[in-house]
Amino acid sequence: MKGLSPSQKKRLSTLAAAVFWLLLWQAASMAIGHEILLASPVSVVYRLFTLLPEGEFWKALLFSVSRITLGFFLAFLSGTLLSMLSSRFSLMKALISPFVGVIRATPVASFIILVLLWLPSRRLSLFISFLMATPIFYSNVLTGLENLDRRLLEMAQVFEVSPRRRFRFLYLPQLLPYFRSASAIALGLCWKSGVAAEVIGLPQGSIGERLYQAKIYLETPELLAWTLLIILISILSEKLFLKLFDLIIRRVVSC
Amino acid sequence: MIQIEGLFKSFGEKAVLQNFSCSLPAGKTTCLMGPSGCGKTTLFRILLGLETPDHGVILGLEGKRKSAVFQEDRLCETLGPVPNLQLCSPGLSRERALSLLKDLGLEDSALSPISTFSGGMKRRVALLRALSAPYDILFLDEPFQGLDKETKQLTMDYVKKHTQGKTVFFITHDPGEADELSQHLILLPSTFPAIDQ
Structure with missing residues (x-):
């Protein structure tokens, strides 16, 4: 490990941990000896690669990614708007906060079943990811708004800084870290809740439906291949979004 | 000329300004000195429009552009x-x-x-920032704190040069700074009213 930079050491230890768990998984699968009970990592990755050339695979991917991503962005907008209203009007905060608390405490499965009564299953993952992520944005952005540096706002008042410049130079730099952490949490939650909604609602041509079918036909390698894919997309979308976010932060808050 | 008449300000039970009156001549640097806790910064905030007095009037600030160096940098x-x-x-x-x-x-x-x-x-x-902003009245609350001796002198000379003929309200604890910059001195003791010199 000598001669390695701290970031290289960290990467190496992460890789070593991943290899350890993969080997353990492989060993457990071999010990059980039944692919139906626990498919090996090799057969899961192999199944994933055999799915790639299928047109239906890409259609399912597009179906779920588009709806869950849209749900995330709608939650971003609605959470931000509600937090702004709550920060400005105490009555709005008194009204919205319990509602947000109820959404947070209610099991996602209850919402999924309830929403199935109101909406067609094709829109379920969009609505559920939106519903689950909205409180995350609401709480984080509201905390950011409540922790704004009042002394800087007073300074802007004395110097009669225009609202546009206040937004860019005072509000954005202080609020962006709250948006960033909310986005990181919300993206993972959107994927978990969105796919859970699809598994229950079974919209045709979705990742959730493919997961459910794999379970019905005891296709454990395919079930785990879809799960692996969901994890990969979730991590990738989070990394991509946060990279984009950091790029915007650097441009907005440049020297 | 800015005229302050009969200013009262309390925070809860604590009276900070009691019947405070003074005038800030136009085109001059007025220095306010006094012990800690005598109400200097409260007066500063009232003049900037960041606090509302309980009683009293301030004349001559209407429509004037303000610029300020606060006790904190606020950057x-x-x-x-x-x-x-x-x-x-x-x-x-x-x-x-x-x-x-x-x-x-x-x-x-x-x-x-x-x-x-x-x-x-x-x-x-x-x-x-305060000097480059467009202003009619400049407010300075202990503007040279945290500067070493050499930088302080350079900065004081710079402020003096760039505030010639302008209306400046300046708070300090340092008699040397007051001597150097002020043309009008107000001493604010812990008991009121103020002594206008």
């Missing part, structure tokens, strides 16, 4: 010094801002974020 830490100056002076060009920074020895740090600046460097940026 945007993630931004560099140039955007900090431009934030309060929308018409200020980058070249002009760089030239101002050079005047107070900050040219080498022009591209660094304020968060990396020392206390003295931040203070000089806060002063340049």
